[in-house]
Each structure stands twice: as structure tokens, then as C-alpha cells.
Amino acid sequence: MVVVIFFVRYQNMEAIDSGQYEHIVFFTGAGMSAESGVPTYRGRGGIWSQYRWEEYACREAFDRDPEKVLKFHEMRRKTVLACNPHEGHVSIASLQKRHPRVTVVTQNIDGMHQRAGTRNVIELHGSLWRLRCPCGGRPEEDIGGKYQRYRCKKCGGWLRPDIVWFGDMLDQGVMEEAIAMIRSCDLFVSVGTSGVVYPAAGFPRLAKENHAWCIEINPEPNGLSCLYDQAIRDMAGKALPGLFDSSSLQGKNYPLHKHGIYQNTNRGESSDDVQ
Ligand code: OAD
Ligand code: ZN
Numbered sequence: 001m002v003v004v005i006f007f008v009r010y011q012n013m014e015a016i017d018s019g020q021y022e023h024i025v026f027f028t029g030a031g032m033s034a035e036s037g038v039p040t041y042r043g044r045g046g047i048w049s050q051y052r053w054e055e056y057a058c059r060e061a062f063d064r065d066p067e068k069v070l071k072f073h074e075m076r077r078k079t080v081l082a083c084n085p086h087e088g089h090v091s092i093a094s095l096q097k098r099h100p101r102v103t104v105v106t107q108n109i110d111g112m113h114q115r116a117g118t119r120n121v122i123e124l125h126g127s128l129w130r131l132r133c134p135c136g137g138r139p140e141e142d143i144g145g146k147y148q149r150y151r152c153k154k155c156g157g158w159l160r161p162d163i164v165w166f167g168d169m170l171d172q173g174v175m176e177e178a179i180a181m182i183r184s185c186d187l188f189v190s191v192g193t194s195g196v197v198y199p200a201a202g203f204p205r206l207a208k209e210n211h212a213w214c215i216e217i218n219p220e221p222n223g224l225s226c227l228y229d230q231a232i233r234d235m236a237g238k239a240l241p242g243l244f245d246s247s248s249l250q251g252k253n254y255p256l257h258k259h260g261i262y263q264n265t266n267r268g269e270s271s272d273d274v275q
Contacts (some may be wrong), residue, residue, distance in 0.1 A: 015242060015243065015244060015245050016187075016243060016244050016245065017244075017245055018095060018098075018099050018244045018245060019099075019245075021185075021186050021187040021213075022100075022101060022186055023101040023102075023103070023181075023184055023185040023186055023187070024095070024099065024101065024102045024103070024185060024186075024187045024189065025102075025103045025104075025105060025181055025182055025185040025187070025188050025189070025207070025212075026092055026102070026103070026104045026105070026106075026189050026190075026191060027105050027106075027182075027188060027189070027190045027191070027193070027200075027203050027204070027207075028104065028105070028106040028107065028108060028113070028190075028191045028192060028193065029106075029107045029108065029190075029191070029192045029193025029194065029200075030107070030108060030192060030193070031191065031192020031193060031194075031218060031219075031235075031236060032088065032089070032106070032108060032112070032113075032191045032192040032236050033083070033089075033108055033110055033112050033192075034192065034235070034236070035086045035088070035235055035236060035237040036083040036084060036085060036086050036089070036112060037079075037082070037083040038079065038080055038083050038108075038110055038112070039079070040192075041194075042194055042196070043194075047076075051072065053165075053166050054166075055068070056068070056069055056072040056073075057069075057072075057163075057165045057166055058165045058166045058167050058168075059165060059167060059168065060167075062158070062160055062165075066150075066158035066160070067150075069160075070147060070150065070158070070160075070161075073128060073161045073163070074145065074146055074147065076128060077128050077129075077144070077145055077146075078145045080110045080111070080112070080128060081145055083110075083112070084115070085112045085113070085115050085116035086236075086237040087237050087240070087241045088191070088235075088236040088237040088238075088239070088240035088241065089112055089113055089115075089116035089118070090116045090117070090241075091240045091241045091243070091244070092104060092113065092116070092118055092240065093113070093116045093117035093118040094117075095244050096117075096118055096119065097117075103120065103122065103181045103185070104118050104120075104121045104122065105121075105122045105124065105178045105181060105182065105203070106121055106122065106123055106124065107124050107125050107193060107197070107200050108123075108125070109123065109125055109126055109127050109128045109163050110128060111127060111128065111129050122174060122177055122178045122181065123174065124164070124170060124174060124175070124178060124200050125163060125164040125170075125200075126139075126161070126162045126163040126164050126171075127161075127162055127163065128161060128163065129141060129142060129143050130142060130161070130162035131147065131149070131159040131160065131161060131162060132159065132160060132162045133152035133154065133155060133157060133159050133160070134157065134160060135152060135154060135155040135157060137154065139162040147159070170199065175199065178203070179206065182203050182206050182207050182210070182212075183206065183210050184210075185207060185210075185212050186211070186212050186213065187212055187213050187215070188203075188204065188207035188208075188212040188213070188214045188215070189214075189215045189217065189243075190203075190204055190214070190215070190216045190217065190218070190228070191217045191218070191236050191239075191240070192217065192218055192236050193218070194222050195222050195223060195224035196222070196223070201224065204216075204224050204227045204228065205224075205227055208227050208228075213229050213230075214227060214228045214229050214230075215228060215229065215230045215231070215232065216228040216230070216231040216232070217231075217232045217234065217236055217239045217240065217243075218231070218232075218233070219233055219234060219235055220233075221233075
């Protein structure tokens with residue numbers, strides 16, 4: 001008789017004792033916000049299957065027709081404002097409150113982690129809730145369904161969303177901060193990313209090379225799944241609340257805070273392209 005033993009790599013797991021880890025990094029993508037109602041980028045119903053990024057999400061499109069590009073981003077703001085963080089966001093924020101070192105590195109621009117109460121979120125691809133002028137200067141918070149201002153006070157030019165569009169450089173300071181966090185973590189939890197957009201897609205490998213235990217939360221596997229030590233094939237809102245010991249849910253009121261939610265102050269030039 002031949003006995004075949006399958007090594008079950010992908011399985012649901014017992015709750016993790018967060019006290020066994022010194023530094024926990026959550027690396028999140030659009031799937032993190034999907035259950036809140038924010039569309040992902042790829043796949044069915046994804047933003048890039050409905051809108052051509054060449055018309056709405058690159059510097060050339062903005063130079064051609066700034067109003068069209070700004071209207072698109074206002075539409076995205078309204079969508080996000082109609083959504084709320086889900087229990088997965090809240091459980092990360094809750095873990096950060098009771099553990100000495102929890103960092104969120106996100107590709108998302110929706111501010112949902114901050115609304116759930118997470119602090120010091122590293123926003124790799126910028127934010128829907130900030131504007132900046134191509135002439136330079138610090139980005140400014142701008143919160144609401146519509147932009148408060150469309151023009152730069154200094155040069156009179158059109159202000160643009162502080163978002164990393166196709167062909168843009170990533171902010172070097174933000175990138176360096178993210179890399180430092182990932183190098184120093186001993187538990188790396190990736191949630192809801194397809195792993196196709198570099199340089200962010202290089203982070204799971206970086207975490208692995210630095211000997212972190214790597215967990216993927218995503219209903220679907222992708223090309224980077226083999227890098228992870230464990231995979232949870234479930235949705236973020238289902239997997240995260242039970243992932244750690246004694247996750248507790250907090251209040252259900254999720255304002256888009258006016259102050260202090262965006263902490264990426266370490267801004268500079270960068271040499272990495274987003275695809
Ligand atoms: P994608 O839209 O490429 O991928 C979303 C991922 O989330 C997929 O792997 C889905 O299987 C997974 N997913 C869907 N629902 C989920 C759920 N409920 N729970 C967990 N996972 C779920 O989004 P990103 O990987 O974030 O860049 O895309 C990366 C970048 O590409 C974005 O930041 C954006 C885009 O172009 C910029 O705008 C600069
Ligand atoms: Zn200007």
C-alpha cells in the first residue's frame with residue numbers, strides 16, 4: 001500500500017500570542033478595504049477594469065486635463081466616505097494599543113486604518129486626503145467629499161492629489177521608513193495585496209530575508225504566495241479579528257479625523273517607480 005502524505009501548508013491557524021513577537025508589521029493592500037466597500041484595483045469590479053489609468057492616474061493625464069483627474073479623485077473620496085472600517089481594521093488598531101510595537105505599512109490611499117484608530121501608518125502610495133502642488137512644498141491635508149482648493153496659493157497652478165500615480169517616484173523618506181520597519185520586524189502579516197506593484201511587492205521577500213515569520217491573508221494565492229510561512233485563505237474582516245489573542249473590538253464611530261492622522265512627514269526624493 002502506498003501512503004501519500006501531503007504537507008498542508010495553507011491552513012487556518014490558532015490565535016497567535018502577540019507577546020512572542022517584538023515587532024509586528026501589517027502590510028496591506030486594496031483587499032484590506034474590500035469588505036468596507038472600497039473597490040480593489042484588479043479583478044472583477046476593480047478600478048483599473050473600469051477606468052483607464054492613462055486617463056486618470058498619471059502625470060500626463062493631469063497635465064492634459066486636471067479637472068477630469070480631480071473629479072475622478074473626488075468620486076473616489078465620496079466612495080470612501082460612504083464606507084467605514086471593518087472589524088479587521090479595528091482589530092489591528094486594537095492590537096497596536098496593547099502591544100508595544102505594531103506598524104502598518106499600507107499601499108492604500110483611503111485613510112481607513114487611521115479612521116479605525118491605527119497611528120503612524122506608513123502610506124507608501126500617498127493619500128486621497130492630501131493635496132500638493134507640482135511646484136513643490138509640503139502636501140496639505142484636504143478632507144471632505146470635494147476639494148477645498150483646486151489651485152496653489154504660491155504659483156496659481158492646479159493642485160494634485162498627493163498620490164503616487166503610474167510613472168511617479170515613491171517618496172524616498174516614506175520608502176526608507178517602510179524598509180526599516182520591515183527589516184526590524186519578527187512577524188510580517190500581509191493582507192489583501194496582489195503583489196504585482198513594485199517596489200512594495202518586494203516587501204514580503206525583504207521580511208523573509210530578515211527572518212520574520214510571514215503570514216499572508218488573502219482568499220486568492222498569487223505569485224508571491226510561496227514566500228510566506230503560512231497563508232490564511234480568507235477575507236481580512238474574517239481572518240484578522242481572531243488572529244491574535246484577545247482581540248477586542250472598540251467603538252463603532254469612525255470619523256475621518258481632522259488632525260494628526262497622517263504622520264509621513266519624512267519626505268524627500270526617490271528613485272523607485274510604481275508600475
Ligand atoms: P489589487 O487590486 O491589485 O489586489 C487586491 C488583492 O486583494 C487581491 O489579491 C485579492 O485577492 C485580495 N482581496 C480581495 N478581497 C479581499 C478580502 N476581503 N480580504 C483580503 N484580501 C482580499 O490591490 P493592491 O495589491 O493593493 O497603486 O494593488 C497595489 C497597487 O496597485 C495599489 O496601491 C495601486 C494600484 O495601482 C497606486 O494607485 C499607486
Ligand atoms: Zn504651486
